[in-house]
Amino acid sequence: MDIYTLYRNEHEYDDLNADSAVRHLSEAVRINTTSYMDTAKIDYPAFDELHRKLQEWYPAIMKQGEYREIDYSILIRIQGSDPSLKPALFMAHQDVVPVVQGTEKDWLHGPFSGDVADGYIWGRGTLDIKNMLIAELESMEYLLAHGRKLRRTVYLAFGQDEETVGTGAIQIARYLKEQQVELEYVLDEGGRVGSGDAFGADTAVGSIGMYEKGYADLKLSAESRGGHSSNPFNGTSLGALAKAIAAIVDHPLENVLPECAKETLRILTPYMHEGPFKEAVRDTEANEQEIIRLFLAHPDLNSQIHTTIAPTMISGGSQAGNVMPQHMEAVINFRLAPQDTDAGLLEHCRKLAGDDIKAEFIVANEASRQSRFDTEGFRSLQQVLSHYFGDIVFVPSVNTTATDARSYEEICDCCMRFGPFLEQEDIRAAGVHGTNERISVRAYLQGIRVLISMMELTCL
Numbered sequence: 001m002d003i004y005t006l007y008r009n010e011h012e013y014d015d016l017n018a019d020s021a022v023r024h025l026s027e028a029v030r031i032n033t034t035s036y037m038d039t040a041k042i043d044y045p046a047f048d049e050l051h052r053k054l055q056e057w058y059p060a061i062m063k064q065g066e067y068r069e070i071d072y073s074i075l076i077r078i079q080g081s082d083p084s085l086k087p088a089l090f091m092a093h094q095d096v097v098p099v100v101q102g103t104e105k106d107w108l109h110g111p112f113s114g115d116v117a118d119g120y121i122w123g124r125g126t127l128d129i130k131n132m133l134i135a136e137l138e139s140m141e142y143l144l145a146h147g148r149k150l151r152r153t154v155y156l157a158f159g160q161d162e163e164t165v166g167t168g169a170i171q172i173a174r175y176l177k178e179q180q181v182e183l184e185y186v187l188d189e190g191g192r193v194g195s196g197d198a199f200g201a202d203t204a205v206g207s208i209g210m211y212e213k214g215y216a217d218l219k220l221s222a223e224s225r226g227g228h229s230s231n232p233f234n235g236t237s238l239g240a241l242a243k244a245i246a247a248i249v250d251h252p253l254e255n256v257l258p259e260c261a262k263e264t265l266r267i268l269t270p271y272m273h274e275g276p277f278k279e280a281v282r283d284t285e286a287n288e289q290e291i292i293r294l295f296l297a298h299p300d301l302n303s304q305i306h307t308t309i310a311p312t313m314i315s316g317g318s319q320a321g322n323v324m325p326q327h328m329e330a331v332i333n334f335r336l337a338p339q340d341t342d343a344g345l346l347e348h349c350r351k352l353a354g355d356d357i358k359a360e361f362i363v364a365n366e367a368s369r370q371s372r373f374d375t376e377g378f379r380s381l382q383q384v385l386s387h388y389f390g391d392i393v394f395v396p397s398v399n400t401t402a403t404d405a406r407s408y409e410e411i412c413d414c415c416m417r418f419g420p421f422l423e424q425e426d427i428r429a430a431g432v433h434g435t436n437e438r439i440s441v442r443a444y445l446q447g448i449r450v451l452i453s454m455m456e457l458t459c460l
């Protein structure tokens, strides 16, 4: 799929200063705001420099808005005239992931060069996600500099550590909660565009992330006395672990068709030209079990309806074939569906593993809340995206990666994850967290049009 053939209405906002929008992203990329788990490695003065630049580049926002730093995160509030409208919040993060040591030489343009060459802006953060950060500021600045007046209050929120611990977004959300702010919608990075093949639908599908699955690592440990393998009376720790793992894998938790999936089926029905879904969606309610079966059978869809179970690690095996192992451990990774709690999952696994196996979580996070899509925020985003990307049908969906957006779910029932920067799939796949990260000027500017239009439609 050539993504650019799906672009529409690129002539709009022709007075947008594209050169300065490109220059600002390029300069932001040059400021190395890499996140590390080891905070001693983080270059905090670089964040200060980015903050100074942003204040310099966006005079209208700084004049009309309140700029605030919470730790190294940024929260900007631009007051709207109608207090009956709940505020909207546009977000992104300032930090980027490290460049893998030894790969620097593979970059055609340095990861922190910010070079503008061959129609691209090059460097770490151009896709994830300084593009969105700068574009949100460019969009708001464009509107305010044109004398447009906000009816709805708008927040711009940029965490400093999304790629590691996400405390920035948590602190911003806590601050807003203290101020008793309730948001109409949140727009964050995420989402994806792919084909509708899995549903037998003859269209490209844009998935707007409305929730995120949870994540848990369960450690199983088993003991056995070791010794010579000629008398394995009562079995070995390896055998016990293998049985426990098999029992857990063979007993998946409940399958539930999420509301987002039902809505996706409803939206895609007119595009379904063949296959089992076309039959089943004639009566989605009556055929729900059949639809669940179809999801389960499809490699791209099955993870949406249940908690996935993936045994990933095992250690402590014996070094010789005739020696029995002693202490052994295994790890099973789960991605929790919204219907499952971590406590329920642990109880389920302990029962299956039996008394001789110790089972405990190393880490466990439940799924985020499922955002509502019967909302002004979702309908507006769908409408704006369809205007700029023809022949893509936009649907509510699960987001496959974790984002900062979930930090806001206590004060917002419509947290949407969709970065409107649609880049060619090979460039995206290689660049995000990888080598030669770059964004075409074309994709970047089209994303800015989406954001200006979204702000115009919902906030003016």
Ligand SMILES: [Zn+2]
Pocket (backbone or CB within 6 Å): 093, 128, 129, 162, 189
């Ligand atoms: Zn990101």
